[in-house]
Amino acid sequence: AQSVTQPDIHITVSEGASLELRCNYSYGATPYLFWYVQSPGQGLQLLLKYFSGDTLVQGIKGFEAEFKRSQSSFNLRKPSVHWSDAAEYFCAVGANTGGFKTIFGAGTRLFVKA
């Protein structure tokens, strides 16, 4: 069965600083990997996803993530954080095991300070 670990419960960065949110997964085959964002009072929205091909994936709002098979990681990055990026970020792994099931990590809450 697949699993996802987000080691950081919360992170605080200054506006304009770079950001990296960590995600490690466990799955025996090549997984489908996702990052979702949940802004205050908003529903979850997909930022980006990786299925195959180029391991560096570009998403919306200037985010990117890199799939590293050797490290079982799919870290989310942004070169310059904006105050509006303050939100909860969820990494997820999906697998096609007779039906497609997605498991989410516990989330990382991002705080942005001026």
Add this chain to the structure above:
Amino acid sequence: GAGVSQSPSNKVTEKGKDVELRCDPISGHTALYWYRQSLGQGLEFLIYFQGNSAPDKSGLPSDRFSAERTGGSVSTLTIQRTQQEDSAVYLCASTVGTGQETQYFGPGTRLLVL
């Protein structure tokens, strides 16, 4: 409608009562998920429906929880004899189906058990 809708948006109930939560997926989406998000927690997978296949109920926390999906569209999550620990936001998501696994989330139902 254009997106996933859930009702009610908020539900307050007394311990021991039964509740029903409704999810209307995006028209044409064949897969539907239910998740639970407790305060400060990640998304906990509950149940997954895919087309006419038997649902994956592996995430249901107890036999007090059940869900059905009628006509391959609307889904109802039922919690019997509610307990205070059932208080959470219940999220529904739908996807197009195999190969298109971006999940589109509803706004959630916030359940409070007194």
